[in-house]
Amino acid sequence: MQATKNGICWRLFLFSCLFLESSCQDFGGQTQFICTSVPKDMDICAATLQNSVPGEDLKTTVMQLRETVLQQKETIMNQKETIRELTSKLARCESQSGAEPGDARPGGRRKDAGTKNTMGDVSRGPADTLTQLSQTLQSLKQRLENLEQFSRSNNSVQANSLKDLLQSKIDDLEKQVLSRVNSIEEGKPGLRNETEQRGRVESTLTSLHQRITDLEKGQRENRPLDKFQLTFPLRTNYMYAKVKKSLPEMYALTVCMWLKSNASPGVGTPFSYAVPGQANELVLIEWGNNPMEILINDKVAKLPFLINDGKWHHICVTWTTRDGVWEAFQDGVKRGSGENLAPYHPIKPQGLLILGQEQDTLGGGFDATQAFVGDLANFHIWDRKLSVGEIYNLATCSSKAQVGNVFAWMETSLDIYGGASKWTFEACRQLN
Structure with a gap:
């Protein structure tokens, strides 16, 4: 009976040693067997249980060790992630500090609505x-x-x-x-x-x-309210003039103005009229290497104007909704005509007329690459088609100048933004 009991105790002792060894190996530690002297007449099983770690304490110790290791692993992973993030930010900072200013975006006449250049949203290098x-x-x-x-x-x-x-x-x-x-x-x-x-x-x-x-x-203070010009010296997305009142509904129109520019490529957008739901209700634009265009309800007609020579030019465009017939005049001479430009579509009211910028949204969405650069004066709009003789007289100052019955060129009719400036302008003096 005593031999059997001793055998069981030895097996329990060996099992405890093996359990401790496997637990230590889980944590990558070195294991050792410890021999302890036991009195000759002492019960081996009792001595073994007395000198070994109790089962519950052993489990608690093992769980604490494992929890500590897991916490250390998690800390290491967090530190690695932080290092990767800081390294990535450093690389971006280095690449931005050495980057050259970007080129202007190439492309066609239009861009997605809502796309807009901004000023001052990043630190300038x-x-x-x-x-x-x-x-x-x-x-x-x-x-x-x-x-x-x-x-x-x-x-x-x-x-x-x-x-x-x-x-x-x-x-x-x-x-x-x-x-x-x-x-x-x-x-x-x-x-x-x-x-x-x-x-x-x-x-x-x-x-x-x-x-x-x-x-x-x-x-x-020393000039008449209609004897002025607007100057847009830079191609920006913040210089413009806003007409204080909207256009009425129109089934025919004539738009005339004096322009001077030597901008290249393209003089930009002398004016744009947008209404809710249609940003290109009425637009005059010369962008990039494209010829000057008139847009009505997003329909396009190419105009035969050549004006970017740094000299003053008088231009007029007439249009009627019936068959969409249009005519283009430069310096009093008819240069081109066509039809099917937004036929039977009246110009809508309740919009916003902007000078110097092209609108991608009502009153905004300006793109610096489409901005007008140069001088603009005597901008007038009529709700009828002017005759050839009337347009010639406007361009040559041959008779008393007519003023637009829809919009007449007056300083009090405009709000100026972004640094565009006003200067005295006499159309007939420019011709002498």
Whole structure:
């Protein structure tokens, strides 16, 4: 009986050792067998149970060890994921800091509704800042040229004095821009002060803009409300003029205006009229390498105009809903005609008329690549088809000028946005 009991105890002892060994191997640890001396007259089974880890404690210890290992594995996985995420962000930052400004999007005349360029939604890098400063300087130069023309025609000593002062300011700004370009190209340490330098340049530009605005204000006070031109010096998605009232429903129309531009490719969009549900209700556009087009209810007719030579041109387009007949006149001469342009579709009311931008949605969705660049004046709309003689008289100032009965060119009829400017304009003086 004692031998049997001893055998059972030995088996229990060996089973405990094997269990401990397998548990240790689960955690990659080294295992050892520990021998303990037992008094000769002591019960081997009792000694074994006394020196070994109790079953419940053993299970608790094993579970705690496994839980610790799992927690460590989870921590390691989280750290690896964090490292991968940080590495990815670092790579993106490095690629963006070394990237060149993107090219303008190629494509056709239209794009998906709602697609819109934005300004100021990302931080500008040095290259973007220099581009914006260069464009601003070009805009200021154009406005100074207009001031110079105005001062010559009016013999204004004050205008000449301010013009010289502003020209000097612009020359200083150009030197600063050139210095920054050289610093970027040569990698000079001066780039560390870029933020402070940018602040000084932009502060000077703000002061310069204010001086020009004051001079423009004085000029506006001395001219009739219809003797003005709108100037769009840059191809942007934020310079435009909005007509304050909508067009009525029309079954015929004539649109006439004076334009001057040397933009290439394409002068852009002199005007666009959008209504709810139709962004291309009435649009005049020359985009990319396409000829100038007139759109009515999204239907297109190509116009034989050639105007991007930097000279003033008078253009008119007539249209009637019956058979969609249209005619195009440049400088008083009929250059083309056609039919089937949105036949029997009246121009809808309750829309929005924008000068200088093409609308992809009602009152928005402007695309800088479709913007008008140049000067626009004497924009008029009639709800009838003008005769050939009437159009010739408008283009040559042969008689008293007619004004549009739907929209007449007046400063009080427009709201100007984004830096587009107004200047004195005399159509007949341009012809002399």
